Amino acid sequence: MIKINTKRLAKFLGFKAIRLLILLVVIAAISFIMIQLSPIDPVRAYLGQRIVSQEQLAIIGRYWGTDLSLTERVFGWLQTLASGSMGFSLIYRVPVTEVIVQKFLASLTLMLVSWVISGVVGFGLGVIAGAKEDSLADKAIKTYCYILQSSPTFWIGLVLLMLFSVYLGWFPIGLSVPIGQLSDTVTFWQWLHRIILPAITLSIVGIASLTMYTRDKLINVKKSDYFLFAQARGESFWGIIKNHGIRNILLPAISIQFLSFNELFGGTILVEQVFAYPGIGQATVAAGLRSDVPLLLGIVIVSAIFVFAGNFIADLIYQYVDPRLRSEGDE
Amino acid sequence: MEKLLEVKNLSISFTQYVQGLNRHDLRVISDLTIDVNSSEIVAVLGSSGSGKSLLAHSILGILPYNAHVTGEIKYNGKTLNQELKEELRGKEICLIPQSVNFLDPLMKVSEQAIGECKDDDEHKEKKIRQREIFDKYGLDESVDDMYPFELSGGMARKVLLSTALVGNPNLLIADEPTPGLDAKSVEETIQDIINLKKEGKGVLLITHEINVALKTADKIAIFYSGYVIEINKAENFNSADTVLHPYTKALINALPVNGFKFTDGVQPLEETLGCPYWENCPDRFDKCENHKPDLVNHDGIMIRCFKYEEADNGA
Secondary structure, eight states, X not given: OOOOOHHHHHHHHHHHHHHHHHHHHHHHHHHHHHHHHXXXXXXXXXXXXXXXXXXXXXXXXHHHTTTSOHHHHHHHHHHHHHTTOOOBOTTTOSBHHHHHHHHHHHHHHHHHHHHHHHHHHHHHHHHHHHHTTTSHHHHHHHHHHHHHHHSOHHHHHHHHIIIIIIISOOSOSSOSSOTTSOGGGOOHHXXXXXXXXXXXXXXXXXXXXXXHHHHHHHHHHXXXXXXXXXXXXXXXXXXXXXXXXXXXXXXXXXHHHHHTHHHHHHHHHHHHHHHTOOSHHHHXXXXXXXXXXHHHHHHHHHHHHHHHHHHHHHHHHHHHHSHHHHTTTTO | OOXXXXXXXXXXXXXXXXXXXXXXXXXEEEEEEEEEOTTOEEEEEEOTTSXXXXXXXXXXXXXXXXXXXXXXXXXXXXXXXXHXXXXXXXXXXXXXXXXXXXXXXXXXXXHHHHOOOSSXXXXXXXXXXXXXXXXXXXXXXHHHTOOGGGOOHHHHHHHHHHHHHTTOOSEEEEESSOTTOOHHHHHHHHHHHHHHHHTTOEEEEEESOHHHHHHHOSEEEEEETTEEXXXXXXXXXXXXXXXXXXXXXXXXXXXXXXXXXXXXXXXXXXXOSSOTTGGGOTTOOSTTTTOOOOXXXXXXXXXXXXXXXXXXXXX
């Protein structure tokens, strides 16, 4: 059904690839410079509490290039990065790429589940609130959204944890795997049981903004001429909401949901901390606190790619699903 | 014989809050009386933005919730209440909207002409009917899959007309069917509307283009400041002598063919105590300032002016 103009698609992808490349170089350079200018001393972080002499310190420093100028160091870093290596994590003692792949996959399920929850619930609530504007349901949903939007994620996480894990005892208080069990022996139900609470917490902030956005969009559709005409043609209220309302707000809502990847990433850091869920968020905090510079820089780059991917998909949807934009360039 | 559509003493007002909590009723249509028969075109002619469209909206029951309506609307002798309006709209009474903005931008036009269906059988049935009507107006099958933004001006107009005809209605309400169209398209629209009449349908044409009203309508109602001040046969509008109301005379004289005579003054925005045309009327009486004339029958012409009421009483 969707006609795709390959030439236009190639041009679009080419543009995006160049933009991603520029973005990554700039981010890599800036974050590296910022770390270099910060009080973090990688040599000290590497040594930890071990006592060494000044001479040994200087040798390690020279080995790592701390005696080079800032420009030389930046170019060195970009060169290594271009060769595909992100260095060696100081706390995990394995290549950064390995740490990130492992941790990111763990977080990805958490983020994906909460992303789907917030998308479905947020959109659904938004449609109800918008369709029945000013009704009791709308007021209740609005109040709920304001409360969620104005409370910090970690606080909501703590409240949920206290209520469901401590008082009610329905869910475990943390960790992605039961204590004393290997991760590859975990059953689906055990996994689900442990992911529900953090996923709900993470989805909550997304729900509020998506609901309010959907509500607003639907109210605008209700004010449109085509909504009025559909009514004049005798279509039923929920029929119009379904046929014309949702049809016109689904695309922007999906785009907004993809654009929220950055909030998702920020949220997962807090949520993983509260629920002691061993994912990319916890790794980020650990890397920051324990001055694991290579890991920290690696995570910065990966998160940039992640957010870029979200924006890219949102763009792609607009370009290729909306018939108004799709055929514009084809003619 | 029952009239197809009868509107009696219809008034529409909106409650507004001005300067905080001061409630203010804004009257848009006052005491409107008009009727439409089968095989008849009645035009409501008034300036743009004067609230003529609300007449259409009130017949279809799609006024906003803060509208306050009094008066009576009858369809085939039955009072049109909200329930009946909801039952009839889209089936027996259809709206021909004014522009492509009245179509869903993300839905194929054939689906929009078909509209909401209960099941697949109904959809199939309506699809055949939609195809017939599109064919009738020269819209080939490639148009079926187009989105509203892909339609040219002329095609859009035909699609809008087709959407109203799929349900095979008896009464059509055309709300400004010729906004900003070129001369050729206007001519086609006029022809299309006349053809509807020939098929036996009643048409209520709401427009500000006197030319379109003159060429299509059997009767023309002049809408001035929320009031219908005169309902006269279309042929009487050819000369200022055969229309009655001073405003209608001024309007006819202002037409290019009649010498472009300019009359000073504007329509009052606020509700007036007396006749709405009092301020600008060349023939006014003393009582016109503080008393409102009713719409009365004067030799078969409906007129809202004391001049003729006096004449009738005197006779």
